Amino acid sequence: MSIETYRKANPPTADRHRGDSAPAQSREGITRQVQPRQRAAWRDIFTFRAPPRADLEVWLGIGAFVFVLVVWTLTTGLGIVQPQFLPSPLAVVSAWIRLIEDADYLTHIWISIARVWAAFLISAVMAIPLGVLMSSYRGIGAVSEPLIDFVRYLPVPALVPLTLIWLGIGESSKIALLWIGTFFQLVLLIADDARRVPKEFIETGRTLGAGDVALMKDVLLRAMLPNMVDSLRITLGWCWTYLLVAEIVASNSGIGYELWTARRYGKTPEVFSGILTIGLIGLISDQVIRFLHRRAFRYLG
Amino acid sequence: MAGNGAFIEFQDLTKVFYDHRSHATPVVEPLSLSIAEGEFVVFVGPSGCGKTTVMRMVGGLETPTTGRVLVKGQEVEGPSREKGMVFQSYSSFPWLTVLGNVRFGLKYRRDLPDTEKDRIARHYVDLVGLTPFSDYYINRISGGMRQRVAIARTLAADPLVLLMDEPFGALDALTRERLQLQLLQLRNAERKTVIFVTHDVDEAVFLSDRIIVFSARPARVLRDVQVSAELPRERTMEIVETPAFRKLRREVLALIRDEELRTEAAEVAAAS
Numbered sequence: 258m259s260i261e262t263y264r265k266a267n268p269p270t271a272d273r274h275r276g277d278s279a280p281a282q283s284r285e286g287i288t289r290q291v292q293p294r295q296r297a298a299w300r301d302i303f304t305f306r307a308p309p310r311a312d313l314e315v316w317l318g319i320g321a322f323v324f325v326l327v328v329w330t331l332t333t334g335l336g337i338v339q340p341q342f343l344p345s346p347l348a349v350v351s352a353w354i355r356l357i358e359d360a361d362y363l364t365h366i367w368i369s370i371a372r373v374w375a376a377f378l379i380s381a382v383m384a385i386p387l388g389v390l391m392s393s394y395r396g397i398g399a400v401s402e403p404l405i406d407f408v409r410y411l412p413v414p415a416l417v418p419l420t421l422i423w424l425g426i427g428e429s430s431k432i433a434l435l436w437i438g439t440f441f442q443l444v445l446l447i448a449d450d451a452r453r454v455p456k457e458f459i460e461t462g463r464t465l466g467a468g469d470v471a472l473m474k475d476v477l478l479r480a481m482l483p484n485m486v487d488s489l490r491i492t493l494g495w496c497w498t499y500l501l502v503a504e505i506v507a508s509n510s511g512i513g514y515e516l517w518t519a520r521r522y523g524k525t526p527e528v529f530s531g532i533l534t535i536g537l538i539g540l541i542s543d544q545v546i547r548f549l550h551r552r553a554f555r556y557l558g
Numbered sequence: 559m560a561g562n563g564a565f566i567e568f569q570d571l572t573k574v575f576y577d578h579r580s581h582a583t584p585v586v587e588p589l590s591l592s593i594a595e596g597e598f599v600v601f602v603g604p605s606g607c608g609k610t611t612v613m614r615m616v617g618g619l620e621t622p623t624t625g626r627v628l629v630k631g632q633e634v635e636g637p638s639r640e641k642g643m644v645f646q647s648y649s650s651f652p653w654l655t656v657l658g659n660v661r662f663g664l665k666y667r668r669d670l671p672d673t674e675k676d677r678i679a680r681h682y683v684d685l686v687g688l689t690p691f692s693d694y695y696i697n698r699i700s701g702g703m704r705q706r707v708a709i710a711r712t713l714a715a716d717p718l719v720l721l722m723d724e725p726f727g728a729l730d731a732l733t734r735e736r737l738q739l740q741l742l743q744l745r746n747a748e749r750k751t752v753i754f755v756t757h758d759v760d761e762a763v764f765l766s767d768r769i770i771v772f773s774a775r776p777a778r779v780l781r782d783v784q785v786s787a788e789l790p791r792e793r794t795m796e797i798v799e800t801p802a803f804r805k806l807r808r809e810v811l812a813l814i815r816d817e818e819l820r821t822e823a824a825e826v827a828a829a830s
Binding site for chain 2: 455457458461464466471480482557558
């Protein structure tokens with residue numbers, strides 16, 4: 258890292274300024290030449306592949322949210338859009354707080370979370386071994402890949418009638434639907450993660466006396482683990498999409514059901530609250546997994 | 559045991575690669591060669607000539623099309639701990655520390671208790687001078703150190719033969735020089751038989767007891783050079799300046815250069 262890059266990434270603090278200015282007085286201008294040329298922050302932000310400016314980027318992210326909020330407030334405040342189509346942010350937040358305080362609503366949230374995780378865990382437990390085997394043995398790959406690819410391209414909502422016919426309107430049909438939506442995608446992602454493990458790792462393991470099972474357990478899985486956790490994180494997001502499909506179509510519980518009921522009674526702020534809740538849960542679980550990823554795979558740093 | 563004291567023996571070894579249309583490309587022509595125990599043999603040749611394939615067949619990572627390889631009288635039927643391999647890169651595991659990587663070399667030995675495995679691993683980490691970095695993860699150490707980890711790990715597994723596939727190819731000149739010296743010291747201490755593949759002629763002459771110069775693909779032995787007959791066993795960096803070293807270097811380089819020119823001319827003729 259060059260000095261310039263370093264300085265850009267770490268703008269001088271007040272402390273460092275004080276340290277710099279003392280010799281500047283005694284040595285008249287010599288230090289001033291050493292001072293890095295300050296480039297305007299906005300230029301760095303809009304330079305192709307410029308070095309990161311963490312502080313500024315955080316503020317830009319927050320700014321984008323604020324911007325959306327301001328535009329939203331103005332649109333509703335000026336009466337440009339009718340409140341039953343777009344309620345004001347304040348109305349949404351107060352509806353949301355009212356809902357959150359209601360124990361029933363929390364139960365619905367928990368039911369949704371439980372459905373997502375149940376389906377996600379079943380998918381993961383099945384997809385990880387199968388994905389690893391598919392990538393490791395040509396035969397298993399050749400048999401399963403075309404089938405999986407075929408199912409993968411079926412739009413999940415098209416399978417709702419079938420899950421209802423087979424499994425009724427209980428929990429199992431919802432979990433089955435989420436499973437269909439995630440398992441087939443996840444298997445292929447896992448198989449790809451496994452295929453990307455360098456051949457040298459496997460051959461090293463072999464020449465050190467590892468058998469097939471040991472290779473998969475001690476080398477392949479360990480090597481692919483960071484990428485696999487990313488694949489799982491992405492798939493968890495898809496689970497939420499299919500959950501809403503399942504809950505809207507046939508359910509009398511869960512966030513999707515609440516959202517759909519609110520629509521039926523024309524309670525737009527409650528509809529927005531539902532969206533807000535789903536967005537927040539998604540954001541939080543994603544960030545938690547990212548955080549755990551950084552902690553668990555420090556060795557990559 | 560086959561042959562007269564041959565430790566590794568190639569018997570009419572050939573290799574043909576087939577592409578998806580079953581189009582055959584011969585990579586190794588019938589090859590017969592024997593290597594004595596404790597010999598340091600370097601394979602050189604034009605790039606893509608098949609020297610690495612020959613070595614991989616010793617390691618059991620590639621199956622011969624016909625013929626066979628014997629290591630200590632036993633036919634090679636697949637990879638095993640007896641045939642230790644060091645690759646150019648990507649061979650140290652990033653999820654393990656330096657010590658963890660070296661200890662991995664002993665992971666599948668059921669005959670040793672854990673305390674003994676620890677002792678051996680520490681010994682080899684020490685031997686390659688990495689004790690201060692024992693607890694470092696691989697991504698935190700330099701490329702040269704990573705190759706030392708790979709070498710220590712392979713030695714810890716106590717193989718009969720050490721197979722090295724351009725292990726210093728990705729390193730800068732100074733690091734490479736240091737590792738070459740260190741490798742010779744290690745090898746003298748461990749008395750291992752080594753097969754070393756490189757396309758760097760200086761490296762070949764400096765390290766070897768014997769150089770096998772391969773032709774362009776399909777690989778066939780162009781010349782079998784007994785380096786130990788002309789250079790002393792003990793190698794120091796100064797040896798590079800001696801007339802004997804230069805003569806060997808010139809000879810081997812000329813062979814490869816002619817071979818590359820010849821193939822290029824043949825390719826040009828085939829293309830036009």
